[in-house]
Protein backbone atom coordinates (compact mmCIF):
# COMPACT_ATOMS: atom_id res chain seq x y z
CA UNK A 1 0.00 0.00 0.00
CA UNK A 2 2.76 2.39 0.86
CA UNK A 3 6.56 2.65 0.87
CA UNK A 4 8.18 2.50 4.32
CA UNK A 5 9.80 5.86 3.68
CA UNK A 6 10.13 8.27 0.76
CA UNK A 7 13.26 10.41 0.39
CA UNK A 8 13.14 13.83 -1.29
CA UNK A 9 15.74 16.58 -1.69
CA UNK A 10 17.89 18.38 -4.23
CA UNK A 11 20.51 16.72 -6.44
CA UNK A 12 23.45 15.69 -4.29
CA UNK A 13 21.48 15.52 -1.06
CA UNK A 14 22.10 11.77 -1.04
CA UNK A 15 18.62 10.36 -1.70
CA UNK A 16 19.83 7.36 -3.71
CA UNK A 17 22.78 6.69 -1.41
CA UNK A 18 20.79 6.89 1.84
CA UNK A 19 17.83 4.95 0.42
CA UNK A 20 20.12 2.04 -0.50
CA UNK A 21 21.57 2.02 3.05
CA UNK A 22 18.09 2.22 4.62
CA UNK A 23 16.83 -0.66 2.47
CA UNK A 24 19.71 -2.85 3.54
CA UNK A 25 19.32 -1.95 7.23
CA UNK A 26 15.56 -2.55 7.16
CA UNK A 27 15.68 -5.66 4.93
CA UNK A 28 13.52 -3.93 2.29
CA UNK A 29 13.95 -3.32 -1.40
CA UNK A 30 15.26 0.00 -2.67
CA UNK A 31 13.28 1.66 -5.43
CA UNK A 32 14.45 4.84 -7.17
CA UNK A 33 12.13 6.62 -9.60
CA UNK A 34 15.06 7.92 -11.69
CA UNK A 35 16.08 4.29 -12.26
CA UNK A 36 12.47 3.30 -13.02
CA UNK A 37 12.24 6.06 -15.64
CA UNK A 38 15.54 4.98 -17.23
CA UNK A 39 14.35 1.36 -17.37
CA UNK A 40 11.02 2.39 -18.89
CA UNK A 41 12.66 4.63 -21.51
CA UNK A 42 15.55 2.24 -22.13
CA UNK A 43 18.11 5.05 -21.87
CA UNK A 44 19.80 7.34 -19.35
CA UNK A 45 17.98 10.46 -18.08
CA UNK A 46 20.50 12.71 -19.84
CA UNK A 47 19.53 11.11 -23.19
CA UNK A 48 15.80 11.55 -22.44
CA UNK A 49 16.42 15.28 -21.87
CA UNK A 50 18.45 15.58 -25.10
CA UNK A 51 16.13 13.46 -27.27
CA UNK A 52 12.70 14.49 -25.95
CA UNK A 53 13.09 17.42 -23.53
CA UNK A 54 12.29 18.02 -19.88
CA UNK A 55 8.49 17.89 -20.27
CA UNK A 56 8.72 14.35 -21.65
CA UNK A 57 10.96 13.36 -18.75
CA UNK A 58 8.54 14.87 -16.20
CA UNK A 59 5.68 12.93 -17.68
CA UNK A 60 7.61 9.62 -17.42
CA UNK A 61 8.65 10.62 -13.90
CA UNK A 62 5.06 11.29 -12.83
CA UNK A 63 3.98 7.83 -14.06
CA UNK A 64 6.93 6.22 -12.25
CA UNK A 65 5.98 7.99 -9.01
CA UNK A 66 2.32 6.91 -9.18
CA UNK A 67 3.46 3.28 -9.61
CA UNK A 68 6.19 3.44 -6.96
CA UNK A 69 3.89 4.92 -4.30
CA UNK A 70 1.92 1.65 -4.49
CA UNK A 71 5.06 -0.35 -3.69
CA UNK A 72 4.37 -1.64 -0.22
CA UNK A 73 7.41 -2.01 1.94
CA UNK A 74 9.92 -0.39 -0.42
CA UNK A 75 12.36 2.33 0.52
CA UNK A 76 11.72 4.92 -2.18
CA UNK A 77 14.01 7.67 -3.42
CA UNK A 78 12.57 10.27 -5.81
CA UNK A 79 14.28 12.38 -8.45
CA UNK A 80 15.32 15.84 -7.30
CA UNK A 81 12.55 17.60 -9.22
CA UNK A 82 9.72 15.20 -8.40
CA UNK A 83 8.12 17.66 -5.98
CA UNK A 84 7.63 20.26 -8.75
CA UNK A 85 4.44 18.43 -9.70
CA UNK A 86 1.44 19.55 -7.62
CA UNK A 87 -0.26 16.14 -7.99
CA UNK A 88 2.87 14.44 -6.68
CA UNK A 89 2.98 16.80 -3.70
CA UNK A 90 -0.66 15.99 -2.97
CA UNK A 91 0.01 12.23 -3.34
CA UNK A 92 2.91 12.47 -0.88
CA UNK A 93 0.69 13.88 1.86
CA UNK A 94 -0.15 10.47 3.27
CA UNK A 95 3.43 9.15 3.17
CA UNK A 96 6.40 9.07 5.48
CA UNK A 97 8.49 11.64 3.60
CA UNK A 98 12.00 12.64 4.67
CA UNK A 99 13.64 15.76 3.22
CA UNK A 100 17.42 15.38 2.97
CA UNK A 101 18.66 18.94 3.17
CA UNK A 102 22.13 20.04 2.07
CA UNK A 103 23.93 23.37 1.68
CA UNK A 104 24.75 24.73 -1.75
CA UNK A 105 28.51 24.35 -1.26
CA UNK A 106 28.29 20.73 -0.11
CA UNK A 107 25.77 19.76 -2.82
CA UNK A 108 28.00 21.35 -5.49
CA UNK A 109 31.00 19.35 -4.22
CA UNK A 110 29.03 16.12 -4.18
CA UNK A 111 27.59 16.37 -7.69
CA UNK A 112 30.76 17.74 -9.31
CA UNK A 113 30.77 18.07 -13.08
CA UNK A 114 29.22 15.64 -15.54
CA UNK A 115 26.40 15.06 -17.96
CA UNK A 116 24.38 12.73 -15.69
CA UNK A 117 22.40 15.69 -14.25
CA UNK A 118 21.22 17.63 -17.31
CA UNK A 119 19.55 20.45 -15.35
CA UNK A 120 22.91 21.37 -13.81
CA UNK A 121 24.81 21.70 -17.09
CA UNK A 122 26.55 25.01 -17.68
CA UNK A 123 27.39 26.57 -14.33
CA UNK A 124 26.70 23.82 -11.79
CA UNK A 125 26.82 26.09 -8.77
CA UNK A 126 24.48 28.74 -10.24
CA UNK A 127 22.01 26.16 -11.53
CA UNK A 128 22.04 24.35 -8.23
CA UNK A 129 21.55 27.57 -6.24
CA UNK A 130 18.55 28.66 -8.34
CA UNK A 131 17.00 25.24 -8.20
CA UNK A 132 17.52 24.85 -4.43
CA UNK A 133 16.10 28.32 -3.66
CA UNK A 134 13.00 27.68 -5.74
CA UNK A 135 12.40 24.17 -4.39
CA UNK A 136 13.24 24.37 -0.69
CA UNK A 137 9.66 25.35 0.29
CA UNK A 138 8.29 22.45 -1.76
CA UNK A 139 10.58 19.86 -0.13
CA UNK A 140 9.64 21.27 3.26
CA UNK A 141 5.93 21.21 2.40
CA UNK A 142 5.85 17.44 1.74
CA UNK A 143 8.28 16.39 4.50
CA UNK A 144 7.38 14.85 7.88
CA UNK A 145 11.06 15.04 8.87
CA UNK A 146 13.94 17.24 7.62
CA UNK A 147 17.50 16.03 8.10
CA UNK A 148 20.53 18.28 7.52
CA UNK A 149 23.11 16.09 5.77
CA UNK A 150 26.06 18.54 5.77
CA UNK A 151 29.19 17.02 7.25
CA UNK A 152 27.43 13.78 8.18
CA UNK A 153 28.26 10.31 6.90
CA UNK A 154 25.56 8.41 4.97
CA UNK A 155 25.59 5.57 7.58
CA UNK A 156 24.96 8.06 10.38
CA UNK A 157 22.06 9.65 8.47
CA UNK A 158 20.54 6.24 7.76
CA UNK A 159 20.73 5.38 11.46
CA UNK A 160 18.91 8.61 12.40
CA UNK A 161 16.13 7.93 9.90
CA UNK A 162 15.70 4.33 11.12
CA UNK A 163 15.31 5.70 14.63
CA UNK A 164 12.69 8.17 13.43
CA UNK A 165 10.77 5.33 11.72
CA UNK A 166 10.60 3.55 15.05
Ligand SMILES: Nc1ncnc2c1ncn2[C@@H]1O[C@H](COP(=O)(O)OP(=O)(O)OP(=O)(O)O)[C@@H](O)[C@H]1O
Pocket residue numbers: 009010011012013014015016017018034077078079080110111117149151152153154157
Ligand atom coordinates in the same frame (compact mmCIF):
# COMPACT_ATOMS: atom_id res chain seq x y z
N1 LIG B 1 26.14 12.41 3.49
C1 LIG B 1 26.99 12.41 2.46
N2 LIG B 1 28.26 12.83 2.63
C2 LIG B 1 29.14 12.86 1.61
N3 LIG B 1 28.86 12.46 0.33
C3 LIG B 1 27.61 12.02 0.11
C4 LIG B 1 26.62 11.98 1.13
N4 LIG B 1 25.47 11.50 0.58
C5 LIG B 1 25.73 11.28 -0.72
N5 LIG B 1 27.02 11.57 -1.01
C6 LIG B 1 27.68 11.49 -2.33
O1 LIG B 1 27.09 12.53 -3.12
C7 LIG B 1 26.88 12.08 -4.45
C8 LIG B 1 25.39 12.25 -4.80
O2 LIG B 1 24.63 11.33 -4.01
P1 LIG B 1 23.26 10.71 -4.54
O3 LIG B 1 23.42 10.25 -5.96
O4 LIG B 1 22.83 9.70 -3.53
O5 LIG B 1 22.34 11.99 -4.52
P2 LIG B 1 20.84 12.14 -5.00
O6 LIG B 1 20.19 12.98 -3.98
O7 LIG B 1 20.24 10.79 -5.28
O8 LIG B 1 20.99 12.98 -6.38
P3 LIG B 1 19.99 13.03 -7.67
O9 LIG B 1 18.85 13.96 -7.31
O10 LIG B 1 20.83 13.64 -8.75
O11 LIG B 1 19.53 11.65 -7.98
C9 LIG B 1 27.38 10.63 -4.52
O12 LIG B 1 28.71 10.64 -5.01
C10 LIG B 1 27.36 10.18 -3.06
O13 LIG B 1 28.34 9.22 -2.79
Ligand SMILES: O=C(O)C1=C[C@@H](O)[C@@H](O)[C@H](O)C1
Pocket residue numbers: 010011034045078079080081082116117118119
Ligand atom coordinates in the same frame (compact mmCIF):
# COMPACT_ATOMS: atom_id res chain seq x y z
O1 LIG C 1 16.57 18.02 -9.91
C1 LIG C 1 16.03 17.57 -10.94
O2 LIG C 1 15.11 18.19 -11.53
C2 LIG C 1 16.46 16.26 -11.45
C3 LIG C 1 17.15 15.43 -10.60
C4 LIG C 1 17.52 14.04 -10.94
O3 LIG C 1 17.28 13.21 -9.83
C5 LIG C 1 16.75 13.55 -12.16
O4 LIG C 1 15.41 13.23 -11.82
C6 LIG C 1 16.75 14.56 -13.28
O5 LIG C 1 18.09 14.76 -13.68
C7 LIG C 1 16.10 15.89 -12.85
Ligand SMILES: [Mg+2]
Pocket residue numbers: 015016017032034077078079
Ligand atom coordinates in the same frame (compact mmCIF):
# COMPACT_ATOMS: atom_id res chain seq x y z
MG1 LIG D 1 19.29 9.95 -6.97
